[in-house]
Amino acid sequence: MDAEEHPEEQPHITWHEAPVPPGMPVTQAYVWALDPDDGRVLIQDRGPQHPRRYTLPGGRPEPEDGGDPLKTAAREAMEESQIRIDTERAVYLGHQVVTWFAKRPEPYAQLRYAAPIIAYEPIGPDPDNGRTNRRFMTGLARAPELLHWHETGAAQAKAALKAGAQLGLPVDDPSPEGYRDGExxxxxxxxxxxxxxxxxxxxxxxxxxxxxxxxxxxxxxxxxxxxxxxxxxxxxxxxxxxxxxxxxxxxxxxxxxRGQEGFGALVGRGTVYVRQAWDEGTENGEAYYLTELGEDGYRTRQVVEYADGSCVKTDDWPLNPPYDLYDPVLGRAEVDRAVFEAAWDKAELETEY
Structure with a gap:
């Protein structure tokens, strides 16, 4: 039978980045599970024998979910792919409305979330069917090609990309794709x-x-x-x-x-500021570095503060190695943003290195 000749036999699906309309039943909740370290998304590989080989973790609500579709997505992600997602940082992306005239004429909703992965558990069988799904990690740009969800899949991937960027995940530059089946x-x-x-x-x-x-x-x-x-x-x-x-x-x-004062004090704080003594001699006497550091440990701005009160901006570096934000010495050197900004505002731009 040709599906184009019998469109009523196929589901009609539309994507909506909006809340589900009141009264519309929700039959599924799926998650675009994103690795916070490498920016890849987890695609379930159910094996070449499956007619729809690739999909996202997710499924139908169960009574234990208490009517919370995010709990459904998290539970299914654990059961199907043995991953734990960060429900506190999960982002609702939208829903697709499905009308399947031949089977279920009343429209129903399938929800989609994006969430960081916080743990990979040892891979194992899905308790519902005994099947072990492999964990294929790929970039969001490639995911729609694997899922074969057509325009709705591309729209969901675009929404997940936006959400991942808002969460500070490296989704714009993911690591090379590959399987992650081990712990x-x-x-x-x-x-x-x-x-x-x-x-x-x-x-x-x-x-x-x-x-x-x-x-x-x-x-x-x-x-x-x-x-x-x-x-x-x-x-x-x-x-x-x-x-x-x-x-x-x-x-x-x-x-x-570990255990020293200041250990890990700067981790996960976003932009932070430190003031450290310059350990080399300077023409103007004692000097300090005032440095602005991003959440990844890379400096974004820097000022040299001299003993005579003068300040020089040094925000262009031949090399910019990351700082170890767990270092207790660095943690003890933290200063308020106002201290840095005051030095930055009065500093002159350094022209020679």
């Missing part, structure tokens, strides 16, 4: 970011775990960089490896820092 994933990690940088592939549960357990490193997720180093033959290190390895001394440093 741990492989991350590109660099120490002393710059000309003398040391690079490794580190297997860990999340980028956050690496930053919490290893001092003075950055997890690199930019796809251009990840692709460029793919054939460098970098050492592979498991974060839990007990034997001596390249991370041993950096993990020891982090363990010494």
């Amino acid at each position: 741990k994933d492989r991350y590109l990690v660099c120490h002393d970011y710059g000309m003398g940088g040391l690079w490794w592939w580190v297997t860990a549960r999340s980028a956050k775990e690496i930053m919490e357990r290893v001092a003075d490193v950055v997890v690199v997720t930019a796809s251009e960089t990840v692709n460029r180093v793919a054939d460098w033959g970098l050492a592979e290190v498991d974060i839990d490896a007990p034997d001596e390895n390249p991370l041993t001394s950096l993990k020891a440093t982090r363990d010494e820092q």
Whole structure:
């Protein structure tokens, strides 16, 4: 039978970035689950034998959800893909209205959310059907092609991209696609970011775990960089490896820092400001750096404050390595934004380096 000759046999679907109209039943809730470290979205791979191989985690409401569709999406994501999503930061994207004249003439709604993934549990079977779904991680630009949801899929992916950007996730520059079936994933990690940088592939549960357990490193997720180093033959290190390895001394440093005043004080705070002494001699005597740092640890503005009260802006750098926001010394150096802005307002622009 040709579907074009019998359109009444096919569901009619329209997408709406708006609340569900009063009285319209909600039959499903799905989630665009986004990795907060690499900007990829999780696509369920149900296997080549399935007529609709790829889909998002989600499903029908159950009594245990208490009528909350977000709880439905979170429960289904755990059951089907063994992931935990951050319901506190979840964003409602909209709903699609389905009218299936041959089966259900009254319209009904299917909801869509976007939410960060906060944990990957060991992969296992879906309790509803016993099937184990693989976790395929890809960029939002490619997701509609896999899902085959046509115009509505493209519209949902666009809405998820906007929501991910608002949540501060790197959805505009996702890491290369691939499966993430294990509890741990492989991350590109660099120490002393710059000309003398040391690079490794580190297997860990999340980028956050690496930053919490290893001092003075950055997890690199930019796809251009990840692709460029793919054939460098970098050492592979498991974060839990007990034997001596390249991370041993950096993990020891982090363990010494833990518990100290200021440890991790700047993490997850958004833009922060620090004031640190310049450890090199200057013509004008003692000097301090006043630095504005983004949530990723990169400096965005900087002022040098001299003992005579003069200030110079140094907001253009040949290299801009990230700061370790867990460092307790950095945490103890925090100052109010007003202190930084006062120095910035009176500072002159540095013209020579």
